[in-house]
Amino acid sequence: MTERELWERYQRHLCVVPSVGLSLDISRMNFGADFLDGMRARTDAAFQAMDALEKGAIANPDEKRRVGHYWLRAPELSPEPELKTAITDMQASVEAFARDVHAGKVKPAKAARFTQVLLVGIGGSALGPQLVADALGSHRDAMQVHFLDNTDPDGMDRTLGALGERLAETLTVVISKSGGTKETRNGMLETERAYQQRGLDFGAHAVAVTGDGSELDQYAKQHHWLRTFPMWDWVGGRTSIMSAVGLVPARLQGLDVDGFLAGAKDMDAATRERDVAKNPAALLALMWFHAGGGRGQKDMVILPYKDRLMLMSKYLQQLVMESLGKELSLDGQVVNQGIAVYGNKGSTDQHAYVQQLREGVNNFFVTFVEVLKDRDGKSMAVEGDNTSGDYLLGFFLGTRRALFEKGRESMTLTVQDVSARTVGALIALYERAVGLYASLVNINAYHQPGVEAGKKAAGRVLELQGKLLSKLKAAKAEARSADQLAQDIGAPDEAETVFKLLEHLSANGDHGVKRSGGQRPAEARFQAG
Numbered sequence: 001m002t003e004r005e006l007w008e009r010y011q012r013h014l015c016v017v018p019s020v021g022l023s024l025d026i027s028r029m030n031f032g033a034d035f036l037d038g039m040r041a042r043t044d045a046a047f048q049a050m051d052a053l054e055k056g057a058i059a060n061p062d063e064k065r066r067v068g069h070y071w072l073r074a075p076e077l078s079p080e081p082e083l084k085t086a087i088t089d090m091q092a093s094v095e096a097f098a099r100d101v102h103a104g105k106v107k108p109a110k111a112a113r114f115t116q117v118l119l120v121g122i123g124g125s126a127l128g129p130q131l132v133a134d135a136l137g138s139h140r141d142a143m144q145v146h147f148l149d150n151t152d153p154d155g156m157d158r159t160l161g162a163l164g165e166r167l168a169e170t171l172t173v174v175i176s177k178s179g180g181t182k183e184t185r186n187g188m189l190e191t192e193r194a195y196q197q198r199g200l201d202f203g204a205h206a207v208a209v210t211g212d213g214s215e216l217d218q219y220a221k222q223h224h225w226l227r228t229f230p231m232w233d234w235v236g237g238r239t240s241i242m243s244a245v246g247l248v249p250a251r252l253q254g255l256d257v258d259g260f261l262a263g264a265k266d267m268d269a270a271t272r273e274r275d276v277a278k279n280p281a282a283l284l285a286l287m288w289f290h291a292g293g294g295r296g297q298k299d300m301v302i303l304p305y306k307d308r309l310m311l312m313s314k315y316l317q318q319l320v321m322e323s324l325g326k327e328l329s330l331d332g333q334v335v336n337q338g339i340a341v342y343g344n345k346g347s348t349d350q351h352a353y354v355q356q357l358r359e360g361v362n363n364f365f366v367t368f369v370e371v372l373k374d375r376d377g378k379s380m381a382v383e384g385d386n387t388s389g390d391y392l393l394g395f396f397l398g399t400r401r402a403l404f405e406k407g408r409e410s411m412t413l414t415v416q417d418v419s420a421r422t423v424g425a426l427i428a429l430y431e432r433a434v435g436l437y438a439s440l441v442n443i444n445a446y447h448q449p450g451v452e453a454g455k456k457a458a459g460r461v462l463e464l465q466g467k468l469l470s471k472l473k474a475a476k477a478e479a480r481s482a483d484q485l486a487q488d489i490g491a492p493d494e495a496e497t498v499f500k501l502l503e504h505l506s507a508n509g510d511h512g513v514k515r516s517g518g519q520r521p522a523e524a525r526f527q528a529g
């Protein structure tokens with residue numbers, strides 16, 4: 001294709017959404033002239049399924065749940081008045097709470113004001129707040145936000161250690177839809193102890209976001225936490241950023257929550273459009289289908305040319321992979337669907353993995369995200385008349401061209417700026433694209449049965465550790481091999497897990513397990529005390 005033909009193709013296929021200042025360019029995807037028409041029946045069915053979902057159908061059949069994240073930015077579209085009230089009440093109470101915190105009406109016992117937020121959560125209860133805080137935050141925010149999103153002890157020490165004295169003016173927000181996620185529970189307990197060690201009452205510094213009656217909800221009530229904000233079963237974790245999960249930290253941080261919700265609402269309106277050429281969510285879904293043959297054969301590389309959008313790929317990794325990575329179709333057939341997502345930011349990535357994108361295995365398509373506005377205010381010239389922002393654009397266009405020359409497909413999303421409106425719109429765009437794509441490939445995007453297997457297996461590992469420790473204590477000073485100990489606890493087939501447990505136990509002083517003998521598994525001996 002000549003440059004001239006490409007320019008024609010660009011103009012023909014450019015999808016512009018004036019209400020949110022966003023455009024999607026699919027000209028560098030090599031779909032044929034009849035592709036969109038050929039997909040029309042499937043696309044219409046996807047629109048119908050989305051319509052039913054928005055009207056309150058059970059769109060998550062396995063869990064028999066409705067899927068209501070679109071109502072969070074348009075409560076008037078809720079299928080029942082009670083849901084609308086629940087959403088608007090939540091929004092008003094979050095806003096009022098943040099106002100009281102900022103005004104010092106809700107204040108810590110031993111400091112004048114809360115200045116820091118510590119968010120404890122994982123997966124959908126952390127990734128959205130992390131993206132929003134990083135994309136929209138600055139040192140001028142009303143409060144600074146920190147995160148504990150793992151059960152890594154050193155990670156917790158690092159974050160809590162950095163807060164240090166400021167813990168006295170830190171409001172901890174524990175977020176868990178289910179209220180039973182172990183990583184979050186552990187982070188909460190360790191945070192509670194950090195407060196206690198400084199003579200601070202944790203409950204007077206803590207807020208929960210969780211489902212009614214959950215383990216976390218009960219804990220918060222028993223320990224007289226400041227507040228609990230609701231989470232509902234009709235909002236999935238990975239689409240919960242516009243529920244209290246995202247609004248509580250965003251309001252506390254002092255971000256433009258109204259703009260964020262309005263951007264999403266406007267994008268929702270634009271992506272209900274049935275004319276595919278005018279609907280960026282439908283086009284994204286169709287391009288994913290085209291690129292991967294409807295089988296996820298190509299990875300989605302997300303390349304925003306903007307530091308503030310660096311977490312976009314991490315956020316989309318959960319949204320896309322947890323939604324689309326499914327073994328079974330809606331009819332129960334084994335389909336093993338999914339699309340792998342990765343990326344960081346340009347031009348930084350150009351100095352890392354872009355080499356492979358241009359010359360290596362052609363198993364991906366890129367989505368460039370271009371932000372027109374360079375910065376607040378003017379830029380200096382760094383070379384001739386050129387600014388740093390001119391360079392960023394140059395590198396983006398240069399990389400895109402270099403990929404195209406080698407037959408590597410890409411799309412470009414162009415936005416005006418990284419405002420709350422834009423971030424809300426981008427999230428809404430991808431939420432709908434994922435929902436539509438799921439319909440195109442006939443899977444349930446709203447459950448995550450695969451995640452449970454790992455959690456159950458982890459539970460069995462900890463059970464095994466319990467047995468092992470009792471045995472080691474009973475056997476006192478006798479040094480035994482992993483194989484012997486696995487026999488002793490009646491789990492001879494679990495020798496490898498037993499070895500891994502012993503290796504970890506003896507590397508840490510918590511349980512008094514000692515290791516002797518050689519480095520290889522068969523040579524190592526373990527004993528208590």
Ligand SMILES: O=P(O)(O)OC[C@H]1O[C@H](O)[C@H](O)[C@@H](O)[C@@H]1O
Nearest residue numbers: 123124125176177178181237451
């Ligand atoms: O909010 P929670 O109930 O603590 O869940 C946190 C996360 O954990 C699970 O493993 C799910 O796979 C995620 O979708 C969810 O967002």
